[in-house]
Amino acid sequence: MDDQLIIELIRNRREDRALSQLYQLFPMVRKMLLRQGATSTQSEDLFQEALIILVRRARSEGFILRSSLGTYLVAVSRLLHLNQARKQGSIPEVFSEVEFTDENINSWVEEEERYKMAEGVLARLQDRCQELLMLFYLDRLSVAAIAARMGYSSEGSARNQKYKCLEAAKASLKSLSANQL
Secondary structure, eight states, rough: OOHHHHHHHHHHOOHHHHHHHGGGGGHHHHHHHTTTOOHHHHHHHHHHHHHHHHHHHHHHHTOOOOSSSSHHHHHHHHHHHHHHHHHTTSSOOSSSOOOOOOOHHHHHHHHHHHHHHHHHHHHOOOOOOOOHHHHHSSSSSOHHHHHHHHTSSSSHHHHHHHHHHHHHHHHHHHHHHHHOO
């Protein structure tokens, strides 16, 4: 069912049909929340809260869905989990409570879309390129450490391979971006 149709069902107070479609998104949201440290029970509760927020927002005047419903629910669930973790002292107090404004949610939705795009780009690369780029950007290993770990003959070889992998990633990103237009 189309996302806009689901929004219209919510606006017309036919949530039962809309929610049956939205619950199909729960496995994706639960997977993200479990990776973020939530328990299975917490992920169910957070998803329920995210649905309530979606229904309230969809009924409010001026609500515009700027992403897929899946992306929206993931972003809202992530915000809810962050709030919950902060209140329980699981994250430093320097993080202020997140407020649920449309701008806030939209920025999280956009961030989630960028993560999905990056995951899509990485998935299209060969395994060795995936490993090399993750070691460099995520694990923050030096090129020398990557050369030793991955068995390259020299630091220059590893640097050259990193360049080739980045070029392949850029080409993949262009291809993905063109397909979304």
